[in-house]
Each structure stands twice: as structure tokens, then as C-alpha cells.
Amino acid sequence: MLKRIAVLTSGGDAPGMNAAIRAVVRTGTVRGAEVFGVRQGYSGLLLGDFLPLTPRDVGGIIERGGTMLGSARCLEFKTDAGRRKALTGLASAGIEGLIVIGGNGSQTGTHSLCELGFPANGVASTIDNDLLGTDITIGVDTALNVILEAMDRLRTSAQSHRRCSIVEVMGRDCGFLALTAGIAGGAEVIVTPEFDLTPEQVRERIAQSYARGKQHGVIVVAEGAKNNAQRLYEALSAPHASLPLEPRLTILGHVQRGGDPTAADRLLATRLAADATDLLLSGTHGYLVGLKNGQLARTPIAEVAGRTKPLPDELIRLAEVMQT
Ligand code: F6P
Secondary structure: OOOEEEEEEOOOOOOOHHHHHHHHHHHHHHOOOEEEEEOOHHHHHHHOOEEEEOHHHHOOOOOOOOOOOOOOOOOHHHOHHHHHHHHHHHHHOOOOEEEEEEOHHHHHHHHHHHHOOOOEEEEEEOOOOOOOOOOOOEOHHHHHHHHHHHHHHHHHHHHHHOEEEEEEEOOOOOOHHHHHHHHHOOOOEEEOOOOOOOHHHHHHHHHHHHHOOOOOEEEEEEOOOOOOHHHHHHHHHOHHHOOOOEEEEEEOHHHHHOOOOOHHHHHHHHHHHHHHHHHHHOOOOOEEEEEEOOEEEEEEHHHHOOOOOOOOHHHHHHHHHHOO
């Protein structure tokens, strides 16, 4: 069994990362290993910035958003020289295995460490929910709840003024947050990178909904859509657009990644991170741990790295009906 392991959080922070760190530390310690935290993601690996962590050090963090270890996107780690430097740092600290809590880019890093022969497992964590090997990632539920609260508030204001609220949500190149927030928040129009709409198509949908008697509108737009929220707003507020409802623009930004994790994210993070740690300690590595059909799912990291998950067909069909 491995005796000395480390954990890092990498890429965009996600609510629930602290719960995952806590689960790694407690699982590792209970199984008899020493656990170290790495500060600021892969950057900390390059600097050998390790912090010994005991179960007491991770008390009182399960309810907090962000990550107590800090996170970063590290360009140097993408180079061969950077990765070798990281391996040297790990070896000199006597660390035998690593848990990487993060999304797509971060798990590509896990894969490259594994390819270099270093034992590592990944924990699926990103608000974007674009990772293969899992139905849901840590942070999505909290981010969705933040978006829904904003949409509900924007809707009441839009109703009062007979306006149309254009809301931009995160997700990089993936429309999952926009699609699910659109369904759960009752959006009149949903625009995603996968199903881009032109300003004219959006105008048409709002005009139709107006003709059906709706005197307000909420348009949820994924940041990665070709016609992003800013472009749509500019096109739809031009006088010749003759939109029946006056548009207003809200870009939610990093508020979606902040705040305390929901119960679902705390539980998900704890389950995934504990399993990834158990696997690593027992000598099984090179896996991303996620959740499929409600059950823990271990997918070879080589199958996940550099690829993205498509939107679920069932949700696409549902959204089409619900936007009417
Ligand atoms: O990957 C998570 C994410 O929040 C994306 O949705 C977004 O495109 C990106 O990170 C923003 O990155 P940053 O925090 O560096 O601005």
C-alpha cells in the first residue's frame, strides 16, 4: 500500500472541492497513509509546495466554497520539462501517488503523469460538466442553483417592465449549464454552442412567444455560443431588430463558481474523492472517478483526457418542448 500521497485542486474552482480535499485527507489517514496538500494546483507541484494535512486540518471546510489549497492553470506543466520538474519535486518529497481534483485540462495533466509512470487518479470536478466518464461533476449543482436564483430574479423584473432578459452563463465550449438552467428556470429561449441560434432566430422565437401571450422573456445563453450574449444583445437592441420586448443583458460570470456547495455537491465530492483515494492507496491508478447512473464509476484516464462529453439527447429533446 502507498504510504505518502498528495492531493491538488486545479483549473477553475468548483463548489465542493473542499469537501473532496477533506475526503482525500480523511480516507488516506484512516487507511494509514500520510497526506499532503499541494498549493495552487500544478504550479505547486513544480515548486514542491507541499503542506502536510491531518484530519483536523480539514475540519470546517466541507461547507465552504472555493478550495483551501488554491487553484491555478499552469502553462509550464503542459511542457515536457515542466512535467519532469514536477516528478522531481514529488520524488524529493517522497510522495508516491497523487489525487487530482479538477476538470478537463486538469485530468489531461493526470493522464500525462500516469504516462510518465507516476501513480495518479482524477476526481471529476468542474462546473462545466463536460468530462467524459461521469454523468455529473462536482460544482454543477451549486452553479445551477446560483444561475436559477438569478434567473428567477431577472424574470420578475422582466415581467414588471415587459422586457426580455438575456443571461449569459459559463460552461466554456459546453452548453450543459445553459441547457439545464434553461429547462429548470423556464427560459423562453436557450442558446448553446451545440445548438447555436442566430439573432434573427432568437428574435423570431421571442416574437412567437409574445404572440402566444408572454409579455416577458428570459433567454439563457452559454458563453461558448457563437452568438454569445453580448452579440445577441447588440443585435436585438438595434432599432431595426423590432423585438417586441426591450432587451437587457446580464453576464453572471464568476458568481456561478462562488458560494457554499449544496448538499448534492458535498456528497458527490466526498464519495468521488474517497473512492479515488482508496483506489490509489491499493495500487490502482490511472482512473477518473465519477458517477454513472447514481453509482461510482471508474474510467481509464486515457479514455477521458482531451475529450469532451456530448449533451444528453433526452435533455435536448426536453428543452425543445419546454421552450414553447
Ligand atoms: O472551467 C470552468 C470555467 O468557469 C468555465 O466555465 C469558464 O469558461 C472558465 O472556467 C473561466 O475561467 P477563469 O476563471 O480563468 O476566468
